[in-house]
Amino acid sequence: MKDDDFMYSDDTIAAISTAPGEGGIGIVRISGDKALEILGKIFVSYKNKKIEDFKTYTLRYGHIINPDTKSVVDEVLVSYMKSPHTYTREDVVEINCHGGNVMVKRILEIVIASGARLAQPGEFTKRAFLNGRIDLSQAEAVIDIIRAKTKESSNIAVGQLEGSLSKKLGIIRDELLGMMSHIEASIDFPEEGVDDVSYTELEESCTKIISEIEEMIRSSETGKILREGLNTVIVGKPNVGKSSLLNALLEENRAIVTDVPGTTRDIIEEYLNIKGIPVNIIDTAGIRETDDKVERIGVERTKKYYDSADLAILMLDFSQPFTHEDEMIFELSKSKKSIILVNKIDLAQRIDMEKVKKYAGSNEIIDVSIKNGIGLDKLKDKIYELVYRGEVSGKSEVMVTNIRHKDLLKKAKASLVSAVDGIKSKLPLDIVSIDIGDCLEHIGEITGETVREDVIDRIFREFCIGK
């Protein structure tokens, strides 16, 4: 992207803010100095009220007209919000017209023809950020709310928009600034000397902040899953009931289930909500040595998907002997977070449970019968527990969900660790203060105070038009 694309422009922008498709209403949003003036050209209010008398934060009923032909385009309600207490901190006008694909587009065209420019994706929110109404992490929360997959994930995003993360980072920032000025003071007045007390105090402060940052980093594993979903793959030898499990969790007959081993030949991916956790679940071709070409490709793909999964559900058959194939699957899942399901406990036992336990190691084994609906609740509880395990905090605490934030927190931590090393070796304080300055910089990148322009552009390009 060119530099001048980033530059804040004060022209008036417009876009359709509602989703495309049929709906009761559609909204065209306009932001900028000329918002009201443009509305004046294309809107005739009921009883012909003057546009100059339009009171902020009120709604008006009337018609959008084509300014060239003066013909009526649609019956609408318009709202006007005067700067600075608006989404973008600029004058904002919203035209509520009839929904559907045609009307909103026609009105947007008229608005553009009357002097607005089509907004880029996320440009309204970008203006909110550039005008200082929200910081960068809050702007990023806006897109997380729009994309949230479950209630839990939207709650976290709303918390972030409200400033939970910004507040926490603000406190850390103040502490770091305090340390910097402490250091500056002792450099400016060298005759007073740098005593051991300064070193001890600085080390204590750094160590405290490091542990706070660590806690935020720890929360990011749970946070990432709540934001992006838990990639879960069901693996097992043919005919153990993998597709039956997928269907049972989805509560619909999505995958074909038969008593013929090798029924599932390709990957089936579905989306589930388990106790508020978004789960991308993948049913796979049963793993076995096979001469069948199609099945072999399926098995290869299974292994590939398997590698990128967060969690494996390993399935075994209670009614069949433990075989070399089961062993292979345990072998494959060694390095993966796994839950072991022993299915078909409604049938007579032929599996050697001692062997299963031996291979399972510390992974939990759950007895299930998909046929009789036994064990599924326990599986859901286990998944929930795994996701929240290691969660350090209650729900009200800050949860880091964004990879960009996590990476910057890691860098911030590394800078402080380096500062502590410097303090321990009694390096001159102006050297130590360089590390503390770096830490401040990384924290500032999260909130947007010190962030580079191309990073900002990349973030807003992910947005949808009209937000």
Ligand SMILES: Nc1nc2c(ncn2[C@@H]2O[C@H](COP(=O)(O)OP(=O)(O)OP(=O)(O)O)[C@@H](O)[C@H]2O)c(=O)[nH]1
């Ligand atoms: N008795 C009993 N049969 C079950 C149970 N779960 C699944 N089955 C049966 O086991 C057979 C195989 O089930 P699938 O779900 O197709 O097994 P799969 O692991 O997907 O098999 P492939 O796709 O061939 O790898 C079907 O006939 C199911 O009805 C169970 O809990 N008890």
Ligand SMILES: [Mg+2]
């Ligand atoms: Mg199957």
